[in-house]
Amino acid sequence: MNKEQLEVIKNGQGFIAALDQSGGSTPKALEQYGISKDSYSSEEEMFKLVHKMRTRIITSPTFNSKYILGAILFEQTMDSKIDGLFTGDYLWIKEGIVPFLKIDKGLADEVDGVQLMKPNPTLDNLLERANEKNIFGTKMRSVIKAANPEGIKKLVDQQFETAKQILDAGLVPIIEPEVDIHSTDKQTSEEILKQEILNYLDTLDDKQNVMLKLSLPTKDNFYTELIDHPNVLRVVALSGGYSQDEAIKKLEDNNNLIASFSRALSEDLNVNQTEKEFNTKIGESIKRIYGASIL
Template sequence: MNKDMAAKVRAGNGFIAALDQSGGSTPKALTQYGVKEDAYSGDAEMFDTIHAMRARIVAAPAFNGDKVVGAILFEDTMDRDFAGEPAAAHLWNTQGVVPFLKIDKGLEQQADGVQLMKPMPGLDALLDRAHDLGVFGTKERSVIQAANAKGIDAIVAQQFDVARQVLAHDMMPILEPEVTISIPDKQEAETLLRDSILRHLDDLPDGTEVMLKLTLPEMPGFYQVLVDHPKVMRVVALSGGYSLEEATRRLTLNPGIIASFSRALTERLSVDQSDAEFNDSIAATIDAIHAASTAD
């Protein structure tokens, strides 16, 4: 595992940008950006269009390692270039941003109040390829829709199984068992999730570390025990549908957790902005997320 990248992530003087919209979430992200679905035809054009948006973000002067610790890439993005350089290499070598890769292949149908990850055939080969391209770690998402102990235990067990596979390839896994922000029993679900994660952390060998990406909790400081855990490199937060304003407000109430926002990162960007307007807008957003991520 790259020691310089690990040190950058561990210091956490910034946030992780989530640039990993998948085939399912890309149309919504493009619509938010001002690109309607009739502006492209088929998946190839869609991915070309979202890559152009991502490349514009990465090229913005404010998008650098001073405030952006890392960036999570979709597989299609990892296989492309930024500024004529392979995406992961460009992020680290040119901008000082640690590259991660989204590896999950979507969600199963809901059962026991949760959506597990679909099978990931070929994961070992993908991890080998990502490692060779200079990717530091991975991210894998599943979703909790209710405070169901059986379902949440199943989600956490699956997340840790995948994490062990990632660790075997000398990469850092980010486990993302997302709690849906709109459920009525969100705080109860967070309690079940935290306690299950702690049990699974205890089963990891000493000296092993993982990262956690969690929905911002209802109770400030609720995940502090995970932030302080010796087997957790970092806890990062997803925006989960909260606005940028609400996500950053909640983040400031949870010291030690840094952001890993996707929708909130791009909500003020538009395809119709001039380069100057776009750069000013992303700079303001980066400043806001960085300030919330580093608040004491």
Template structure:
């Protein structure tokens, strides 16, 4: 039953998805922005304890609820830990009415043809089976586009849909994330190639299947509207990609049907040193502004 309820919540989309999935490489930076210096922990175990404490604080905040935050993307270690005495995914769904997703990619290959493909994912079927048992609704898998290279972008999209098919077979909803780096000179050209490649795959998909897409905010407003409207797409979500929250919200609000899936733009301004009242007020301001931008279109 939870699959149908979660699908409906995502499809109606009156809110945004929180990206709480920083992994090994990005965790020290996330902690530093949160006011925790590398000198305050020793080794990976302590580092992941601290980032779990940060995520738990966000998830348990009174302002982090399913009326505005409709989904949350988790790192594998977060899925395997508890929040409020329950597995994180179950706490999100049962206590907060927030749909849980899992980041499944293992990082990026070295750049070739202007893109970075995903590294191999050994044991993915086992991970997906574990996720399904914990009522995880879907997955997220990221690759990166650094140039308007048709061969490279085709390879990225082919790989994304191949992994997406494996996720669908496991009974989960894939969020395909071919991120276009926002600072490249040929961003608009890369977006045009990417949109055409994605549309070709969507048009070839079986009518019984759907995917979600997580895309960089486009150069031209509503450029991804054909993807938003495609029957094989449950939802298109936007990553902040390095934009500050205000700029990301401004761009997002001009894109009809896209909702946010922000990470840095969500946690901006949060600090380990804040009192609970200060923390909750800061998070509430972020949630309210991102929610408003997500439903503006």
């Protein structure tokens, strides 16, 4: 593990950019960016277009370590290059931004009010490749749709079992049990989830450090106990479908919670914008999200 990167993530001021749209969510991300589905005819073309979009974001002047601590990448992005360097190396060497990798294979169908992660039999190989590409940590997402205690326990079990596999590979896991912001019993789900996470955190030894990526809570400062836990390097918040304005307002109401936004970061960016227009818009977004993350 890179000790300098660990210090940045643990004690730095800023937020984590989520640039990890997968095969399933990439068409929507491109459409939001102004590239319609009829602009490409294969998955390979689609991923080339999204890498070009991500490269434009990463190389914009404000995308730097003054505001951003880390960036989460998709597998193809990790394997692609920017200015002759693999993306993770570019982020760290050129910008001082810590690289993470999305490692889950998507969501299973809903059972017991939750969507677990799909089986991931090639995870060890992916973690080996992540180490070869100088990746610091990983991220994996599952989703809670309803306040079902059994379902939430299964979801947290799966997250932490996978997290231990990631820790054994020398990487830092970002555990992401997203609570659907449209759930009618969101707060109850958050209460069950927090207790299940605390139960698992208390089983870790002092060298097993994780990060948590959680939905912005219904009750302000609800995750303070998780933020203060000695085994938690950082708790970051996903935007989860909120607009940038909504997500920033909710983030401002939660002390020491930092952003890890995807859609709310890239909101209003467009492929047809001039470089000046694009850089101005992404710069404004980065500065606003940074401001809410250092409160």
